[in-house]
Structure formats: C-alpha cells, structure tokens
Amino acid sequence: MFTTAWTASPQPPSTGFTPNWSQEGFWRHSLRQAVRLTAGGDRVRIRLSNVYGTSPLRIAGATLARTALAGTALGAAVQPGSVRRLTFDGASSAEIPARAEIVGDAAGLPVEAGESVTVTLYLDAVTGPATFHAQAFATSYRGAGDLLADTAGADFGEATESWYFLSGVDVSAGRTDGVALFGDSVTDGFGSTPGANRRWSDALAARTGRPVLNAGIGGNLLLNDSAWYGEKGVHRLARDVLGQAGVDTLVVLLGLNDIGFSETDDQPTYRPAPRVEVGELIAGHRELIRQARARRIRVVGATLLPFGGSDHWGERAAKVSHELNDWIRRSGEYDAVADLHRALAGTGGTGGSDALCAAYDFGDHLHPNDAGYEVMAEVVAAVLRPRVRRGWARSSPRP
Known part of the structure; x- marks a missing residue:
C-alpha cells in the first residue's frame, strides 16, 4: 500500500x-x-x-x-x-x-x-x-x-x-498516519532558509516520525480564487489533501490573507480581496472540517499567527483575526486546537501581544524564521501526541 x-x-x-x-x-x-x-x-x-x-x-x-x-x-x-x-x-x-x-x-x-x-x-x-x-x-x-x-x-x-x-x-510505506498541513505562505515555508528544508512541515516530520505533507500555497485565500495564488482553500482541499494516500490528520492554518489583503483600500492591485467578516471565515473553516470528516480525517485548527506591524495589519484586521482565533480556540468544532498565536507572540508565549516575538520574526512581522517554524512544529507535535489511550491532546481546553 x-x-x-x-x-x-x-x-x-x-x-x-x-x-x-x-x-x-x-x-x-x-x-x-x-x-x-x-x-x-x-x-x-x-x-x-x-x-x-x-x-x-x-x-x-x-x-x-x-x-x-x-x-x-x-x-x-x-x-x-x-x-x-x-x-x-x-x-x-x-x-x-x-x-x-x-x-x-x-x-x-x-x-x-x-x-x-x-x-x-x-x-x-x-x-x-x-x-x-x-x-x-x-x-x-x-x-x-x-x-x-x-x-x-x-x-x-x-x-x-x-x-x-x-x-x-x-512510497510503499503502508502507513495511514500521514499529517497534511493546509495553509498559505507560512505553511509553504516563506522566511525559512532556502535549500535547507527548514519549513515547519520539515520540522514536524522530524519531531513526529510521521509522513507530513505540505499543502501550503503562498498568498492563498480561504474564500476567494486568485490568478496568482491558486484556487480558494474550500475548493482545493479535495485535490491537494483529501486525494493523497495515507492521510489521517489535517492541520488548518488559513484565513490570514483573506483578512490582510482586504485591510486597506490601497493594497497593491495584484492582491485584492473582498472584505470579509468573521462569520464568512468561520463558514469556510466549517466547510473544510465537513469535507475532511467525510473522509474520516481528524482536523486540527491552528490559530492565526500574530501579525501586528506587518503590511496585513490594521484596526479591522486586528478585530477579525481576534474573533476568528477566539472561535478556533473556544467553539469545540475542531478535534483539537494548536494555539500558534500564543506560542509565537512577542511576549514569549503569553498571548498578550499581537506581534511576532522578535526571535521568531523573519523580518516582515508576518512570517516566522527557522526558529519560529521549529516552535510551530513543537506545538503541533504536542497536539498530535495522545496523552491517553483514547482521545487527543489539546493545546487549550474547551470552555
């Protein structure tokens, strides 16, 4: 197999x-x-x-x-x-x-x-x-x-x-414990050292020993197609993840570009996106969950990383991203939650900042560096690791 x-x-x-x-x-x-x-x-x-x-x-x-x-x-x-x-x-x-x-x-x-x-x-x-x-x-x-x-x-x-x-x-591994990472440029590995395999998908594979598939596309949107950044997430999931052999778990980290590309009216014309409300983003996440569960795939929701000070940031972006992250943490709709926002926040993981910790910042206040990607892998590896014989670890409890 x-x-x-x-x-x-x-x-x-x-x-x-x-x-x-x-x-x-x-x-x-x-x-x-x-x-x-x-x-x-x-x-x-x-x-x-x-x-x-x-x-x-x-x-x-x-x-x-x-x-x-x-x-x-x-x-x-x-x-x-x-x-x-x-x-x-x-x-x-x-x-x-x-x-x-x-x-x-x-x-x-x-x-x-x-x-x-x-x-x-x-x-x-x-x-x-x-x-x-x-x-x-x-x-x-x-x-x-x-x-x-x-x-x-x-x-x-x-x-x-x-x-x-x-x-x-x-490969003829016969394994059915594959993990697929579904996201945008952060999942794709932007900010990692080129040629060194330092994306967080690489780090996660090394930490867990499981097959890890990188289904990230730089600039990708959850809700809208793009001539540059590919089909929207709710459409491409079936091809890029659900059609792969041996996938058991899906990790979703998507929606930041939907928020950031529509933050201001003067965004470059090559990356426009309609303004979105948190309810639309939640509906998109629910659709990903529905598709994955129809294939009996477990789904982990990852909170959006801090991006304060980046070109995606603004008052409205702050509001919508906070609302989406709160829903991911508290709704209980995902099988497990990886709170990447808290892990990479500028105050060293307390979640009190909307900026990436300087030690994890590639330099654009949006993408992690190699060290930041290692932290992401560590957080998700802990969530994937069962604490009891039945059930999954959670990085934050349900309310």
Whole structure:
C-alpha cells in the first residue's frame, strides 16, 4: 500500500513571483527537481500535474534517482547507480490531458524518511505555460536536450526556486498516519532558509516520525480564487489533501490573507480581496472540517499567527483575526486546537501581544524564521501526541 511522502500544491502559471519558467514553459528541455521524502519504502511512484494546462502535456521520458548534492552549486547531481527509468502504464512516455494529472508506475528504489530523491523529466515537445508551485524554497534545474541518465548534473545550466508539473511522490510505506498541513505562505515555508528544508512541515516530520505533507500555497485565500495564488482553500482541499494516500490528520492554518489583503483600500492591485467578516471565515473553516470528516480525517485548527506591524495589519484586521482565533480556540468544532498565536507572540508565549516575538520574526512581522517554524512544529507535535489511550491532546481546553 502506498503512502504519499511529499506533495506540492499546483498553481496556475504566473510571472508574479521570483523568476520562474511557468509562463514560457519548456521545449527540448530536461527538468530536474529534488524533493525530500517524509516516509520510506522499497518502491516509489510520482504524480505529475497538468491541471492548469490548456493543451496536452507530453512527457518524453522520466527518471528517479537519489539526490547527490542537493542545496549546493552542483545540486543537479544524482548518485551514480541509483537512476531508475520511470514508466506510465508500462510505457516510457506519457501524455497528460489538459486539466488532468497522472500517477506513474512504481519503481524499485529503497528510500528512507528524510532522504531526498531527484525526478528528471524530458520534455521534447512545446509544453506551453506550465502548472507549477511557485515558492519551492528549493532549487530546480533545466538543461538542453535529453539528460535523463545524466548523473554529474553539470549540463543543467539554469536554475530557479519553483517546482514544475511534479505534484506528489508516493512510497510503499503502508502507513495511514500521514499529517497534511493546509495553509498559505507560512505553511509553504516563506522566511525559512532556502535549500535547507527548514519549513515547519520539515520540522514536524522530524519531531513526529510521521509522513507530513505540505499543502501550503503562498498568498492563498480561504474564500476567494486568485490568478496568482491558486484556487480558494474550500475548493482545493479535495485535490491537494483529501486525494493523497495515507492521510489521517489535517492541520488548518488559513484565513490570514483573506483578512490582510482586504485591510486597506490601497493594497497593491495584484492582491485584492473582498472584505470579509468573521462569520464568512468561520463558514469556510466549517466547510473544510465537513469535507475532511467525510473522509474520516481528524482536523486540527491552528490559530492565526500574530501579525501586528506587518503590511496585513490594521484596526479591522486586528478585530477579525481576534474573533476568528477566539472561535478556533473556544467553539469545540475542531478535534483539537494548536494555539500558534500564543506560542509565537512577542511576549514569549503569553498571548498578550499581537506581534511576532522578535526571535521568531523573519523580518516582515508576518512570517516566522527557522526558529519560529521549529516552535510551530513543537506545538503541533504536542497536539498530535495522545496523552491517553483514547482521545487527543489539546493545546487549550474547551470552555
């Protein structure tokens, strides 16, 4: 039985992020991407996405290998002897219809949790704009021609910090205790050290030993679609979380952009959002809970992080965020609560401040740094850890 060990939530092609190749796409290119697994097994398969493509996507070939030097200047290198040719329904090539995704055949490659694997795609036909994940905080590589069997990596002469087409990696772990983190740029890992796997999803996997899936998208909204930041949370949950193999628990940290993007009338035009009331946000959270429970998935509600002093902050943002956090803490509608606001607040965890603790602040008063992400993982790990044989730990009691 397969367990999803890594994911990246698909986004529409966009030029609105650091330089990426999503709009121009690929032609006669090899694309090499390294990802870190949170579960191990003897067999590995990949998922490729063309959900935002407007024409069929041809995959001329694909390989899987153990990553050799991820995060270095020669990060495109893979371990010699580990390269495995991938197939799709027994064929070495595949065509993915527009607005669809495919799952490849399993390849024999023993891997362990915490190990990085490298997926290389050869794209011999014009792809058109590419379905991608904008903010990978990891390096992907592109080279001319068929480099599927290349191990040294020197011919991959271009690099970017986005992932393309690759949306999931499954392993033959047979585990059903996976944890999916569903959120925006905080879950995506903005503010963590690029190339170092220091997102809070990485920290949580290390602390718990469980498969942890990162379903964050920078800028994502709970209630509204965005041409840059993807489909709204209440719509994308089914694809990005509920369709993954082995997920037992969902952690929801979403809604801050709905509040912050609508705080003032002079927000940049690339990120407008209608003004929301707390009742609308609560309805959105309830919809996520409903969808997850329909799949027998337990749901943890995480309070919004402190963001006082950031470009999302203002009088109205303060009011709505406080109301939403109070509902998450006190309503009893989530199976458990992770009070991240109190843990990362500027007064050292007492909850008396609306600003991030300086020691945890990336610098924009909105996103944590590596240390802040470690604290988030610690809080959620404690909530996931049962204190009694039946039931769940809570970071704050029901009223």
